[in-house]
Amino acid sequence: xxxxxxxxxxxxxxxxxxxxxxxxxxxxxxxxxxxxxxxxxxxxxxxxxxxxxxxxxxxxxxxxxxxxxxxxxxxxxxxxxxxxxxxxxxxxxxxxxxxxxxxxxxxxxxxxxxxxxxxxxxxxxxxxxxxxxxxxxxxxxxxxxxxxxxxxxxxxxxxxxxxxxxxxxxxxxxxxxxxxxxxxxxxxxxxxxxxxxxxxxxxxxxxxxxxxxxxxxxxxxxxxxxxxxxxxxxxxxxxxxxxxxxxxxxxxxxxxxxxxxx
Numbered sequence: 001x002x003x004x005x006x007x008x009x010x011x012x013x014x015x016x017x018x019x020x021x022x023x024x025x026x027x028x029x030x031x032x033x034x035x036x037x038x039x040x041x042x043x044x045x046x047x048x049x050x051x052x053x054x055x056x057x058x059x060x061x062x063x064x065x066x067x068x069x070x071x072x073x074x075x076x077x078x079x080x081x082x083x084x085x086x087x088x089x090x091x092x093x094x095x096x097x098x099x100x101x102x103x104x105x106x107x108x109x110x111x112x113x114x115x116x117x118x119x120x121x122x123x124x125x126x127x128x129x130x131x132x133x134x135x136x137x138x139x140x141x142x143x144x145x146x147x148x149x150x151x152x153x154x155x156x157x158x159x160x161x162x163x164x165x166x167x168x169x170x171x172x173x174x175x176x177x178x179x180x181x182x183x184x185x186x187x188x189x190x191x192x193x194x195x196x197x198x199x200x201x202x203x204x205x206x207x208x209x210x211x212x213x214x215x216x217x218x219x220x221x222x223x224x225x226x227x228x229x230x231x232x233x234x235x236x237x238x239x240x241x242x243x244x245x246x247x248x249x250x251x252x253x254x255x256x257x258x259x260x261x262x
């Protein structure tokens with residue numbers, strides 16, 4: 001579910017929940033726990049990576065459809081706390097985006113310090129990243145909107161979120177959704193290198209400046225009660241959204257069955 005590797009003073013946390021590293025309650029809690037533990041384990045930086053070809057497919061919709069309203073709200077609270085822990089981490093965190101990263105996968109990267117993305121498997125199949133909640137009947141939570149607006153600007157964020165657009169890696173670089181593109185086999189090593197370069201700077205000056213620069217993000221995420229998670233949960237259980245989500249889950253199951261047969 002979550003693999004740990006050390007690269008000197010940098011800790012890599014690899015999402016390892018086949019087939020697409022979908023985010024369910026267990027994975028969200030595990031990732032948040034390891035981020036909190038990293039400093040105690042004397043890590044000076046963290047890389048959050050995925051599998052070759054997929055960073056994270058976002059929320060595990062089939063699993064979450066089995067939750068009742070209180071259980072779903074509990075999951076949303078945990079996901080919010082995970083995003084807040086990334087944003088407020090006392091040590092820098094880089095996202096090594098090793099493939100496609102829709103919805104919740106993209107959200108995780110938004111709150112990191114830096115984002116390195118694989119351009120493609122080959123020149124004909126670029127990887128995609130974006131917030132595609134609207135096409136599946138979901139609103140983009142307010143705290144996610146804030147994070148994206150902070151990263152790429154209000155108008156660009158509006159266009160991406162309202163349209164539920166998925167960008168290829170080159171387009172994501174142009175709008176600032178990711179910071180650099182590299183070959184797929186170099187994503188993790190480049191993310192580690194970025195952290196190592198940051199960590200060569202005078203530590204107190206770097207840490208204090210980083211804390212000040214991210215204070216708007218951390219301060220704004222000080223309370224999940226301000227971010228309309230209850231409204232998101234209500235939308236999840238609406239008739240329209242449930243129909244779309246169940247259809248989506250059925251397509252996922254059919255793809256799984258096809259892969260198993262072949």
